[in-house]
Amino acid sequence: MIRRIDLRSAATGRASGEPFDYRTAVPRADFDVEAAVPAVHAICEGVRTGGLEAVLDYCERFDGVRPDDIRVPAGAAQAALDDLDPAIRAGLEESIRRLRLTCEAELETDAVTDLGPGARVTHRKVPMNRVGLYVPGGIAPLVSSVLMNVVPAQVAGVRSIALASPPQKEFGGSVHPTILAACALLGVDEVYTVGGAQAIAMFAYGTGPCARVDFVTGPGNIYTVTAKRLLKGLVGIDSEAGPTEIGILADDTADAAYVAADLVSQAEHDPLASAVLVTPSERLADEVELELDKQVFATRHVERVRTALTGVQSAVVLVDDLEQGLAVVDAHAAEHLEIQTEDAAGWAARVTNAGAIFVGPHAPVSLGDYCAGSNHVLPTGGCACHSSGLSVRAFTRSVHVVDYSRDALAEVADHVVTLAEAEDLPGHGAAVRVRFDR
The missing domain is CATH 3.40.50.1980 (Nitrogenase molybdenum iron protein domain)
Structure with missing residues (x-):
């Protein structure tokens, strides 16, 4: 139903000694x-x-x-x-x-x-x-x-x-x-x-x-x-924004039925949806795969979900421990990232790259899709390492309002003229001098 990628010892097994690039370890859907x-x-x-x-x-x-x-x-x-x-x-x-x-x-x-x-500058939104x-x-x-x-x-x-x-x-x-x-x-x-x-x-x-x-x-x-x-x-x-994505970082404390259900929930969006579980627990991986076999065939959109879960963009990723798992999910920078581990809040606090982070067994991505109070329009395709989800800030612009008196301008006039000359832009300096030459 879903492939496995074994990254255990991957970071230490490179003969070149170069750092392992986890961004290439989990491929994404072809969205050209x-x-x-x-x-x-x-x-x-x-x-x-x-x-x-x-x-x-x-x-x-x-x-x-x-x-x-x-x-x-x-x-x-x-x-x-x-x-x-x-x-x-x-x-x-x-x-x-x-x-x-x-x-x-x-x-x-x-x-x-x-x-x-x-001399006043106002940052207006x-x-x-x-x-x-x-x-x-x-x-x-x-x-x-x-x-x-x-x-x-x-x-x-x-x-x-x-x-x-x-x-x-x-x-x-x-x-x-x-x-x-x-x-x-x-x-x-x-x-x-x-x-x-x-x-x-x-x-x-x-x-x-x-x-x-x-x-x-x-x-x-x-x-x-x-x-x-x-x-x-x-x-x-x-x-x-491309096809939806869910990443889950989980350990032995996670409930396999919860994990499988959450993978299915995002897979039903689109045949290109990405569903990735990262875990150090082979037992959990086995149990989740068994749960997927049961849950996928019980869902309404069987073909859509099965296509997404068997696609190259979905996988169970085995890691040595949660430290390596954290490195993998940070590199993957999923749109939605669930943390289902012991001390989930502690691990979540260390995540730097994710569109939205869902902490613990009772914060599924479905909650964020509808009623969490968070926004579900989020960066996909790894863009969560540099972009943010939709928010009030997206609908505003920042404008600097510069308000200087004559005396305040005089205090920095020589600096402006000097810097303008350094850039070979004498007109810039002249625009300041003219205010004091008359």
């Missing part, structure tokens, strides 16, 4: 953005030059339906909310409540630094003016992604929010009703029934009724990710 560039470039150009008609053509071509209007009519979201299962509504409301609390705790105030009499949020709807209607994108944007103070999700043939070419219901709960009334690369291009160029945005966020398939790469610069983007 470059291969998709030609096709996606054509789509983006089509939207840029063809406008709304091109967007509608792509909806018909890729989603099998041509919406009457790409903007969802006013009232449709509220109607979807009115029809929503009360239990689903309660779950969404609790998730929103928890996420809003953690987002509000992230808000930063202006930082004012007085460098002397009349300014929200984006307008953002476009993308919510996938292909394999599954990811209603939770509505919350994860919208709530931090709202808390950050973004004034204009547009949301796009693929048209659903079974719902007459509109957005999935559960996604619409979540939009109504959050007060998002600008919703577009457009998916894939054409949705990202619509946001970037401003197409039909959708005005151009400043920033685009949200996960998606390889075509959506490629469009974000191609249009980055024209608009800001959150990340180039």
Whole structure:
């Protein structure tokens, strides 16, 4: 069901004496953005030059339906909310409540630094003016992604929010009703029934009724990710998120049924999903494999899960001890990392590379996907070593406000002139001298 990689003594068995690169020890799924560039470039150009008609053509071509209007009519979201299962509504409301609390705790105030009499620099946090949020709807209607994108944007103070999700043939070419219901709960009334690369291009160029945005966020398939790469610069983007990943660092104290269930939970997202267990316990590895044999065939999406778990991106990795295991998971830098060990909090505190860390047996990744209060839009593909998950900070910009009096400028004028001359930029120095030569 899932392959094994034995890294025991790997770090000490190299004749060259060079450090072992654990980043190459656990391969990832083949998610070749470059291969998709030609096709996606054509789509983006089509939207840029063809406008709304091109967007509608792509909806018909890729989603099998041509919406009457790409903007969802006013009232449709509220109607979807009115029809929503009360239990689903309660779950969404609790998730929103928890996420809003953690987002509000992230808000930063202006930082004012007085460098002397009349010399002040203020570090201001300014929200984006307008953002476009993308919510996938292909394999599954990811209603939770509505919350994860919208709530931090709202808390950050973004004034204009547009949301796009693929048209659903079974719902007459509109957005999935559960996604619409979540939009109504959050007060998002600008919703577009457009998916894939054409949705990202619509946001970037401003197409039909959708005005151009400043920033685009949200996960998606390889075509959506490629469009974000191609249009980055024209608009800001959150990340180039690939297939979902779970890493688990576990020892003999872990419950094999829990570990197996958590691997399955992420494998059901996508056939390219990555599920990796790192453990020094051969006994646990054996027990988890037995549990996977039972649990995979009991789940609804058997083929999808089995494809992910038998892919090159998934493995049980045997290590000498937890120290080596920590080195492996840090190098792998998974999107989601669970720590199911003795003193799980202590080991979790030492992790430096992970999109989100889940501590102990009662913090499964599924909790983070919905109701932990954390955000589930996270860096994938090893990018957790340099990038962060979606947060309030992603929707704000830092601006330095420089406020100096004449006397304060005079105090550093000679330094400015000297440094300008050192860089052979005499005009810079002249711009200071002119203020004192008259």
